Amino acid sequence: MIENLIYLSPLLTLLFGILGMLFFNKEQVNNSRCFRLARLVLLVSFFLVIVFYNKALLPMITQGSQFTLLFECLLYLCAFVVLYLSKKWFMSMNEPGNIFCCGIFTAVLCGCLLIESHNLLLTVVMCILFMLNNYVLLVNFRKNKEYVLSLKTYLSIMLMCWMVLAGALSVLYYYQIDFAYDMLRVDIDISQDNPLVYTAMAGVIVGFVFLLGLAPLHFGFTEALSETILPVITYFILVPVVACVGSFIQLNLYVLPPLHDKLIFFYESVALLSVGIGAIGACSARNIRKIFAYGAVNHLGLLMLVLYHFTMKTVDSSFVYLFVYLLAMGGICTALFGLKIKGEYLEMLNEFCGAAYKRPYVAAMLTVFIFSLLGVPPFLGFLGTFSVLSRLAVYNLYELVYVLIMMFVLAYAYIQVIRTFYFEESKAVFDRADKGIYTAMLFNAVLMLVIMVNPEYLVEDFVLMIETVFE
Amino acid sequence: MASLLFVFLVLPLLGCVFVLFSEKDGYNAFNVTFFTLCTCILAILKLFSESQIVGTDFVYSYQWLQHPNVVFTFGVDSLSLLLLLGVYMSAIIGLVGLSAPQRKSKSLLLLVLYFIWNMSGLLVVRDIISFYLFFAGMQLPLFMLIGSYTNIKKSSTLSLFFLFNFVGSLLLLVSILVVYRYNHGSVLLSQIGILDIPAVPQFIVLAGVCAAFVLRIPIWPLHNWISFISSGIKNPLIYILTNMLPLSGLYGFIRFGQVIVPTEINAFVPIIEVFGVLTMMFIALIGLSHKNFLQKLFSFSTISYLLFLLSKLLLDDKYQMNMAYSLFIFLIVNASLTVLDLFAENAREEAGCDYRGVLVYMPRLSKFFAFFVLMAAGLPMSSMFWNNFTLISALFRESFVTGLWVMASISLVGLALIYELYIMRDLQNKPLQEYAVTDISDRKLVFFGCITLVLFLSFFNPLWFVF
8 A cells, every 4th residue: 555655656746736836826925936846846756757667656557667657757858848938937927827837737647647547547537637737727828818719619629529538438338348458458359340439449539639739620729829828838839749649659559459450541631631731720820839839730740640550660750750849849939938029928920020130049049940840951850850751651652742742831831930030120129038048948959969969869779668668 | 081081071060169159240250160161171182182092982981870770971082072172162262252241240150161061061971861961951051141141031032942942852852761661771872773673663763863953953944043042142152152052963963873773864864955955045145135244153153054964964974073173163263253243343332433344443353353254264274174175075976966055055155254354344435534443452362363373273284282
């Protein structure tokens, strides 16, 4: 019993963190202390996760391995980055950040359980909680105090997903299928000809599609992000992605192989649609946050396009791409935190005119991250793009051509951003960026440089951890 | 000596780091850039002399990834060394042509060094993946240079420039990925011809490679981006670098052309030949009609690149060194003329004198200008004369009609350049007026004197500088 409690300590730390933040909210503790404590709680929890990496958080329904450790580490790292950057926003705007920290803790908690989950019921519940947490963040930190259409869209899609997930669980329960992954796989194998079981499992996947912001459920994601604050956008682009990809891989490898042939069409459609809609949507957007939100849809669609084969090599390649995506998107968000005029964070593309002349280092780093996302050498993005495209070249040349065309379309959207930064003139006076922003960007750049010079760390060492999922 | 090759490759990057941390609004960045380029030239000369002694190529390999097996392989031969020397000397000429405020711009010099690094990387790579890395890598610095330091602010022109180059890179990437599909890992350029690839993918590889390179060389109807860009650049260094971009496509043809199966490439040759010849004549006529020397120079450079392209596609590999000698001189002449013309133009604007007869007020500049123009027009003043003569006569032997069109285009553009020289030296019977037109300084006099000497001595021995 005590042993189990000890293994549960990372989650308990996060729970205490949530309670502490709620208490801080009541007592109106200042932001600086609140964020300092939040980071401390996260670090302690992270340390405990590493120490007990091979122990199940909740025996019987979760399992720890090197694979889960890797994704949990990424999850904590992303959450830490979000907290680090968000502190600057909340301090600058003089708004309480307790609820936001609470949301981050809840997301990490749900994410850890999602990654370690070996039970479909737990996976679905965590998905639902994750969605709810995201919605709470969106509602609490909307820019306009009115309840805007985008939030209604998000809520309606979320409720639809909940219904689909609940329906899926009901169907499986009706057929007396065990929810534990190993038993579930056997049951699915037996009843794989049953269309309802197949539909139920496809319904579970819908939850992941929504959480990842993939098309056709991307409306909630892209529209809601243009109506919220920068810390929430950073959270949305980084944190749920890690948790969902980790859990999604496990679900597909442990449970869904019997249905793999039937689900391929579904995955392929979602991935191709996301790649296309992401690229075209980014071109049509004029809000920089929306551009990158659509960019994220495109990049995650590409990731899905390679991932859905679920072989060892495609999972490895996808992980490399995911890592590169997180670094680049994290860098872009950091750069956006560093650009403000008279204390106001910018969002429309034309507000960034001439930013490169006033904040040259921030603009230069943003350019590097954008080109990295496009896979232009010699930036790290090339490694990720090469990794996934080389896999695609092996599997399907038509898809490869389609992806390259969409990359070209996306490049046009990103080029407009760079053009605005560098080649448009403006007399706007940009505020001095915080030193922490420069530090974060420098750290990111150094990390990218090290991995680019010696990608073995990423491609060999991390991938060995990834491959434990196949054992 | 492989380590020397490594040092040579790292030097421009090291220069970038020093430029990045140099003082603001000073000449440190300029001095670092100048020193880096000079050091690189010394390294090239050393590599040249060592390769003459050893008689073999130097190869340097770096294992980047194990799974998939990606090994970056670099190596040099006389062809790549000559082109490298041409590129670095052109860059130094461009650097000399910068005005005082331009010399203080750190970001300009940083991007220039970065572009040069990509260009030199491209000229020394031996495997297909690193070829792509440098081929695609050079578009970013040039895009930033053109957007930030020229008058081209029109978004469509800049976007066109980037997207054209981006498409080229994507096409090359497709080819590389198809090769990768059949051979998991790095492939040396020299091995592509012997890979066991089915006919259709082989065709895709070839089409992708050819299209990627053609997009960099201004062949009609894909020439718009470079002509739009060239017409808006007033910075000599950026103009020189922009006009170096087609060299990457041409070099791609030279390297890939050596290894691609002849029967496969034959399908593309007549198409490129027809379009190439038509473009040459079209550009020559445009050059003749323009009243701006830089436009005529752009016509000259385009026609020269197309001459080299046709020579590569139609002639044997035994003419390869003729091309290399000619390209080396061409790069230097093109750069020198750009710098001298922009200098004359700025001096004329400052003094407020007419364009016609402007060179009369600048006797020092006038002499060099005339020398380079006559050399570009095809007079026997450097090894470019011998080598172009050899290439054109071989083209005549290969196809009389093509040779005729090529000869006509080259003659037209030569005439256009000489006519412009005549205009710039002619006062049209007006009396000599008192204009305070600044002539080139003593330093520049010595510098261009050295350049002239290098070119003139090449008339007797193209590799006279190799001991």
